[in-house]
Amino acid sequence: GAVVSQHPSRVICKSGTSVKIECRSLDFQATTMFWYRQFPKQSLMLMATSNEGSKATYEQGVEKDKFLINHASLTLSTLTVTSAHPEDSSFYICSARLSSGKGNEQFFGPGTRLTVL
Amino acid sequence: DAKTTQPPSMDCAEGRAANLPCNHSTISGNEYVYWYRQIHSQGPQYIIHGLKNNETNEMASLIITEDRKSSTLILPHATLRDTAVYYCIVTAGGTSYGKLTFGQGTILTVHP
Numbered sequence: 001g002a003v004v005s006q007h008p009s010r011v012i013c014k015s016g017t018s019v020k021i022e023c024r025s026l027d028f029q030a031t032t033m034f035w036y037r038q039f040p041k042q043s044l045m046l047m048a049t050s051n052e053g054s055k056a057t058y059e060q061g062v063e064k065d066k067f068l069i070n071h072a073s074l075t076l077s078t079l080t081v082t083s084a085h086p087e088d089s090s091f092y093i094c095s096a097r098l099s100s101g102k103g104n105e106q107f108f109g110p111g112t113r114l115t116v117l
Numbered sequence: 118d119a120k121t122t123q124p125p126s127m128d129c130a131e132g133r134a135a136n137l138p139c140n141h142s143t144i145s146g147n148e149y150v151y152w153y154r155q156i157h158s159q160g161p162q163y164i165i166h167g168l169k170n171n172e173t174n175e176m177a178s179l180i181i182t183e184d185r186k187s188s189t190l191i192l193p194h195a196t197l198r199d200t201a202v203y204y205c206i207v208t209a210g211g212t213s214y215g216k217l218t219f220g221q222g223t224i225l226t227v228h229p
Contacts, residue, residue: 004160034217043204044161044219093160095217105151106217108160 006109020080021112023094029074030096038091050077084116121205126224135192139205142186152190154201195227
């Protein structure tokens, strides 16, 4: 099946620093990738949709200047959490959409656990 | 996207079939039914999806009622590794853009 990787898997940073998370589709090209956030004991929440070569589309309530998304190639999207604060601590998960004739299923990365001290 | 309703939790004995129901009474004609699962502290895993016909793959079977207002995901021989949160999601498929809106899902616990 389609494989999506994320790096790093876990990161701890100090408050006020920026953290970059990479999402790669390893064996397919993805024109569209998605970024989700999941707090403990809650479901995934879509943050933004990342389209290769264009600006990301953010969901309501998600600050685009705080969560910078870049989708420079068909296999790589990055999420940068700028000036991170403890409330940004969460599990960040990306997915890549594989367009096929039957549908557009998404394949998810393993997630990145961010802890802001 | 149409809303879905799932039971919050279910139990199943190892080796038996696990049947997970989902109601989606407001589904529209161009919307697909997708199933994903999430094992603790991992990213969700795609299981199966369908439009109106029943579907089967190596992981599971998806049974969609004729009126498309509900569906059932069937894991034919559940194992301990199938313990996870299962999400039923309805969204536009085909070549249309379709966001995935995750609800609370069903926590499936498979017992020895």
